[in-house]
Amino acid sequence: MEMTEQRRADGSLRHLLTLEGLSRAELEALLERAQHHVRRLGEPAPRSNALEGVTVANMFTEPSTRTRVSFELAAKRLGAEVVNLEVQLSSRVKGESMLDTIFTLEALHVDVFVLRDAEAGVPAMVAAHVAPHVSVLSAGEAHLSHPTQGLLDALTVLQHKRRCDGLSIAIAGDIRHSRVARSACHAFQTLGVKDLRIVAPEALMPDPGEFNGCTRVTDIAQGIGGCDVVMMLRIQKERFANTTIPAGDDYFREFGLTPARLALAKPDAIVMHPQPMNRGVEIDGAIADGPRSVIRQQVTNGVAVRMAALEILAAPLAARRGR
Numbered sequence: 001m002e003m004t005e006q007r008r009a010d011g012s013l014r015h016l017l018t019l020e021g022l023s024r025a026e027l028e029a030l031l032e033r034a035q036h037h038v039r040r041l042g043e044p045a046p047r048s049n050a051l052e053g054v055t056v057a058n059m060f061t062e063p064s065t066r067t068r069v070s071f072e073l074a075a076k077r078l079g080a081e082v083v084n085l086e087v088q089l090s091s092r093v094k095g096e097s098m099l100d101t102i103f104t105l106e107a108l109h110v111d112v113f114v115l116r117d118a119e120a121g122v123p124a125m126v127a128a129h130v131a132p133h134v135s136v137l138s139a140g141e142a143h144l145s146h147p148t149q150g151l152l153d154a155l156t157v158l159q160h161k162r163r164c165d166g167l168s169i170a171i172a173g174d175i176r177h178s179r180v181a182r183s184a185c186h187a188f189q190t191l192g193v194k195d196l197r198i199v200a201p202e203a204l205m206p207d208p209g210e211f212n213g214c215t216r217v218t219d220i221a222q223g224i225g226g227c228d229v230v231m232m233l234r235i236q237k238e239r240f241a242n243t244t245i246p247a248g249d250d251y252f253r254e255f256g257l258t259p260a261r262l263a264l265a266k267p268d269a270i271v272m273h274p275q276p277m278n279r280g281v282e283i284d285g286a287i288a289d290g291p292r293s294v295i296r297q298q299v300t301n302g303v304a305v306r307m308a309a310l311e312i313l314a315a316p317l318a319a320r321r322g323r
Helices: 024-037 066-077 098-107 122-127 147-161 179-190 220-224 248-255 295-320
Strands: 055-060 081-086 112-117 135-141 168-172 195-199 215-217 229-232 270-272
Touching: 024 147, 024 179, 024 295, 055 066, 066 081, 066 112, 066 135, 066 295, 098 112, 098 122, 112 122, 112 295, 122 135, 135 147, 135 295, 147 179, 147 229, 147 270, 147 295, 168 179, 168 220, 179 195, 195 220, 270 295
Parallel strands: 055 081, 055 112, 112 135, 168 195, 168 229, 195 215, 229 270
Antiparallel strands: none
């Protein structure tokens, strides 16, 4: 889709379907707002009435726990009304099209749609047909994008490294099928990362022409050597059926993040993972729970980032309603 379709006539963000095409200033504004909502574990969760009077519908047509729950918490902590729909519970199962469902919910005064769909193009299609006051936020589109995940990954790096400029970042695993990798790369490159490596077995590398500006590496030791940030991706076991990629213990032996391999990164390198994890497949459990892991912080940052995104997208509507 054209990037201008994400914006209102005044240039402000109306939809968030991809990070591609957003400026550094826009990303930094989102991340600054998100940091405002970050709280340490044990502290009271952030709350406001910024979206009081706004109704958010979370529509997930594929399974999710962390993302769906964090969007629900984000909207509620901003004072919005929230409706959660899963495909097995919706009229879409009965043959109703996505747009029919959207129009029905619009008639019930839903103002923001948070969509996760396994089919490419669905968020953009919905965004092109909703009423002028309505916003659409992608919670994961096929293998193409996951914008709030990219933002929370960037926020996590900034919290621990204070910058993105000048860092060396390796994203390793199933790059080919990963919407997380695509959105993370958009975020990191926009924020100034020049040494960005995608590390995967050849069969899990993306097609030529994708991930421009990234260095492609098929050897895990070479890929993470000297890095400031190592982000491991979930290996989707269903991908192994028709490939020559080793599975399980064999994959871990050849490509998993072990203590010996992590020792090749910088001494203060952080380890990230979008979850869910396959311990002993793509990452050693001791690393996932170890002192260099910031994986739990990524989860915490998810709610803060989604609060920021919902605020920024729905702010004009809330303002018109007296907020």
